[in-house]
Structures are given as C-alpha cells and as structure tokens.
Amino acid sequence: MRTRSLIPLFSASTVLLLLMSVGVSADDTTLTDNEQLGKSLFFDENLSVNSNQSCATCHDPAAGWVGPDSMINAHGSVYEGSVAGMFGDRKPPSAAYATQSPVLHVDKKGLFVGGNFWDGRATGEKLGNPAADQAQGPFLNPMEQAFADSACVVYEACMADYPVALVDVWGADACDITWPATTGTICHTVGGTLPLEPADRVTAGMAYDQIALSIAAYEGSSEVNAFDSKYDLSLVGQAQLTKEERLGFALFQGQGKCKLCHISSGKKALFTDYTFDNLGIPINSENPVYERDPDFVDLGLGGFLLTRDDYSGYADDYMGTHKVPTLRNVDLRPTDDDVKAYGHNGYFKSLWGIVHFYNTRDVLPTCPGDYTEEEALAANCWPAPEVADNVNTAELGDLGLTYEEELAIVAFLTTLSDGYTP
Ligand code: HEC
Numbered sequence: 001m002r003t004r005s006l007i008p009l010f011s012a013s014t015v016l017l018l019l020m021s022v023g024v025s026a027d028d029t030t031l032t033d034n035e036q037l038g039k040s041l042f043f044d045e046n047l048s049v050n051s052n053q054s055c056a057t058c059h060d061p062a063a064g065w066v067g068p069d070s071m072i073n074a075h076g077s078v079y080e081g082s083v084a085g086m087f088g089d090r091k092p093p094s095a096a097y098a099t100q101s102p103v104l105h106v107d108k109k110g111l112f113v114g115g116n117f118w119d120g121r122a123t124g125e126k127l128g129n130p131a132a133d134q135a136q137g138p139f140l141n142p143m144e145q146a147f148a149d150s151a152c153v154v155y156e157a158c159m160a161d162y163p164v165a166l167v168d169v170w171g172a173d174a175c176d177i178t179w180p181a182t183t184g185t186i187c188h189t190v191g192g193t194l195p196l197e198p199a200d201r202v203t204a205g206m207a208y209d210q211i212a213l214s215i216a217a218y219e220g221s222s223e224v225n226a227f228d229s230k231y232d233l234s235l236v237g238q239a240q241l242t243k244e245e246r247l248g249f250a251l252f253q254g255q256g257k258c259k260l261c262h263i264s265s266g267k268k269a270l271f272t273d274y275t276f277d278n279l280g281i282p283i284n285s286e287n288p289v290y291e292r293d294p295d296f297v298d299l300g301l302g303g304f305l306l307t308r309d310d311y312s313g314y315a316d317d318y319m320g321t322h323k324v325p326t327l328r329n330v331d332l333r334p335t336d337d338d339v340k341a342y343g344h345n346g347y348f349k350s351l352w353g354i355v356h357f358y359n360t361r362d363v364l365p366t367c368p369g370d371y372t373e374e375e376a377l378a379a380n381c382w383p384a385p386e387v388a389d390n391v392n393t394a395e396l397g398d399l400g401l402t403y404e405e406e407l408a409i410v411a412f413l414t415t416l417s418d419g420y421t422p
C-alpha cells in the first residue's frame with residue numbers, strides 16, 4: 001500500500017500506523033478515519049467537472065456497487081460521464097471485492113493475474129494496490145468525472161466539509177498549497193488546468209496519491225466487503241439455503257465448472273481468481289461506443305498488453321480476454337424490477353441468460369446478426385463472439401445442464417447478495 005512519494009512526508013512506521021488506525025469516525029463507527037475519508041470522496045459529486053457525478057453514480061451500493069440505472073443497464077450499459085454526451089465503452093464492474101486483486105503479474109503457470117478494470121490496466125504498480133491505481137483514473141477520464149487537472153480533485157477535497165478531512169488523515173501538509181484565486185472556476189470548466197507553482201504541483205501530486213489510497217481503503221473496508229450474504233451466513237449456521245439453492249451450489253462446483261474461475265471454496269470466498277478469459281461474449285450492439293467508432297472492438301487484456309514493452313509479446317494470447325469478476329452481489333438491485341447488465345459490455349440482462357450462454361454457447365446455432373440477448377433467446381441462437389481469438393472452449397460452452405439445473409444455478413447466485421437478514 002505504501003508509495004515512494006509518501007516517504008518524504010512520513011516515516012514508514014507513521015504510514016503503517018495511519019493505515020492501521022482504528023480511530024472512530026464521526027458518522028460511522030465501523031470505519032477507520034482513513035476509510036471514512038475515502039467514503040466521503042467516493043460519494044462526493046463535487047469531484048467532477050460539472051459537480052454532478054461521484055464514484056457512486058456508477059458504483060451504487062444499492063445495486064451491488066455497479067451502475068443502478070435500469071434503463072441504461074437494459075440497453076447500452078455504459079454510463080454517461082459528467083459531461084453530457086460523453087460515454088466510455090464498458091459496463092461498470094463491482095467496486096466491492098476488488099481491492100484484494102494482486103498487482104498484475106504473470107503467475108507460476110504463466111497466466112496473467114490481478115489488476116483492476118476489465119483489462120487489468122490499473123496494475124497496482126504505481127501505488128502498490130490496483131484499486132488505488134484505479135481510483136486515480138475516473139476523476140481525470142473525460143468520459144467520467146472529467147477534470148483536466150488532478151490538482152482540481154485535491155482542491156475540492158481540501159475545501160470540502162467532510163466528517164474526516166484530508167488533513168486529519170494525511171497531515172496539514174497535504175493541503176498546504178497556494179491556490180490561484182479563480183481555482184474553482186478553472187476546475188469546473190471543461191479542459192481547465194491550474195497554473196500552480198512547481199512546489200505546489202509536487203504537494204498536489206502527493207495529495208492525489210493520498211486521495212487514491214484513502215478511496216482504496218474505503219473500498220477494502222468491511223462496509224464495502226460485508227461478506228454477509230445468505231450464502232456466508234449459511235456457512236456459519238445462521239441461515240439455510242433452500243434445496244434448489246443447494247443444488248445450484250453443487251452444480252456451480254461441479255458440472256457447471258463455475259468454480260474453476262469464480263473460486264468458491266472456504267469462508268470469505270471472492271468468487272474470482274482474478275485471471276482473464278475470453279468467454280466469447282457477443283457485442284452489445286446498443287453500446288454507445290459504436291456511434292463514436294463503428295469499428296470498435298474490445299481487445300480486453302490483450303489490448304493493454306500491447307501498450308507495454310515488457311508484456312507485448314503475450315498480447316496475442318490475451319486478445320478478447322477480460323478479468324473474472326466477483327459474483328458477489330450479482331443479483332443485488334435497488335428494486336426487484338430493476339434490470340442489471342452482465343459481462344464487460346453488458347450484453348446479458350439476466351442471470352439466466354448468462355447461465356444459459358455458458359451451458360449452450362457451442363450447442364446452439366450462430367444467430368444471423370448482432371442479436372440482443374432478448375432476440376437471441378427468442379431465436380434460440382447465440383451471435384458470434386466479439387473477439388473470435390482465444391475463446392475458452394475447455395471450460396464452458398456445452399455443459400449439458402437441464403433448464404431446471406440452469407435455474408438452480410441462478411437461485412444459488414441470488415444467495416450472494418450482501419445484507420441478508422434471516
Ligand atoms: C461514469 C461511470 C463511472 C464513474 C463515475 C466511476 N466508475 Fe469505476 N468503473 C466504471 C467502468 C465502466 C469501469 C470498467 C472500465 C474498464 O474496465 O475499462 C470501472 C471500473 C472500476 C473498478 C474496477 C473493479 C475491478 O474489479 O477491476 C473500480 C474499483 C472502480 N471502477 C472504482 C471507481 C472509483 C473509486 C470511482 C471514483 C473515483 C469510479 N470508479 C468512478 C465506471 C465508472
């Protein structure tokens with residue numbers, strides 16, 4: 001978790017104490033001060049160019065830390081940024097259970113493991129934690145919170161009236177910056193960058209790292225990683241799975257092969273191994289990216305590896321692969337009627353749809369076009385994969401499950417929603 005840039009400011013032991021501090025915070029007794037600060041940053045809409053978007057806009061606890069908007073999920077599945085009309089090209093994955101992903105690396109078996117984002121490109125190499133590297137992305141992404149200058153995030157965080165302030169956690173130096181008189185106006189103008197003195201620029205750079213570390217601390221907190229689903233409670237005898245849910249779990253572990261990637265053994269299982277695979281998911285033809293770039297193809301990890309001198313030799317083997325997401329909270333939604341989207345591009349709109357795909361991808365005929373999930377289910381076919389290379393045919397595609405068995409797996413997936421009360 002520690003970063004080189006902190007060393008001038010704190011001794012290693014002070015940093016350790018800070019990271020471990022259990023100070024009780026103003027509005028939540030279970031969070032440390034550092035986590036509470038991260039929470040304030042996570043939910044602060046002022047940390048966007050038009051003061052209209054926070055991390056939670058696309059990672060809402062009520063939706064299992066993904067995008068909560070049913071209309072968006074039912075169609076393109078990509079969320080608009082702070083600036084109207086600006087869209088990225090992927091569906092938000094869960095911001096919970098992501099902090100335990102290791103720094104992106106090649107493991108003993110020669111497989112890429114770790115990082116954050118669908119393609120692992122928030123590697124964790126900068127701040128020692130992929131989620132902290134990740135947290136520096138959205139504020140400056142023109143398709144998301146859209147500041148042009150990281151110092152603007154620092155400015156707003158320093159000026160904010162949070163229950164635990166940036167300086168409370170990171171020391172008075174964090175905000176010891178001379179801000180130009182018109183900073184607020186510059187920051188909330190698209191493209192605005194601040195004319196800071198070089199020394200202030202350095203301080204702002206350190207504070208931006210500290211902001212990211214605090215957000216990652218919150219994302220790693222017990223509030224975000226609650227491990228209190230029906231499934232978790234069943235492991236300690238405080239809840240009981242139904243017969244169908246138990247059958248679903250047995251299939252998840254066995255014939256369905258799910259646990260090969262979504263690891264489910266033991267308490268506090270994360271339901272991911274943080275590796276990468278190409279499931280052969282079709283394009284989501286409603287993805288707004290196609291208005292900008294009709295030829296867009298999401299190359300996943302392979303696309304990222306191409307940008308790295310040290311890794312580009314591996315890129316071909318990873319074209320079209322995406323990080324295995326946690327399955328915790330996949331069914332958690334604001335209301336029962338809300339639609340959620342699944343997969344990196346949100347092609348799937350139902351858990352049954354994606355389970356049916358795992359079961360029958362290689363059995364059903366290829367649809368004669370870019371059918372949506374609904375159209376494909378009605379026509380009993382699956383469209384061609386978005387990326388034809390590296391499709392995993394060894395572990396999915398023809399599972400031989402009955403309809404009832406598919407439904408049992410879905411029933412099991414619904415037991416992974418946090419906040420269960422028996
Ligand atoms: C406009 C919507 C939007 C906003 C705002 C946003 N995110 Fe995301 N988030 C996404 C999308 C889309 C991805 C996946 C992008 C990719 O893989 O290229 C993502 C990925 C992530 C991940 C990676 C999870 C994993 O398992 O790899 C984390 C963690 C995360 N976001 C946290 C945050 C934080 C913290 C903020 C605020 C600083 C934030 N997000 C703001 C849409 C958003």
Ligand code: HEC
Binds near residue numbers: 325330343344395
């Ligand atoms: C070979 C590894 C592998 C196996 C086996 C596997 N998955 Fe996945 N799963 C993934 C990957 C990788 C993704 C993301 C793929 C993408 O978006 O392109 C994913 C995505 C999902 C999602 C969407 C989650 C989200 O937040 O978007 C669900 C639900 C899911 N899997 C359930 C299952 C079930 C149920 C099984 C067993 C029937 C299973 N998986 C078997 C690797 C696997």
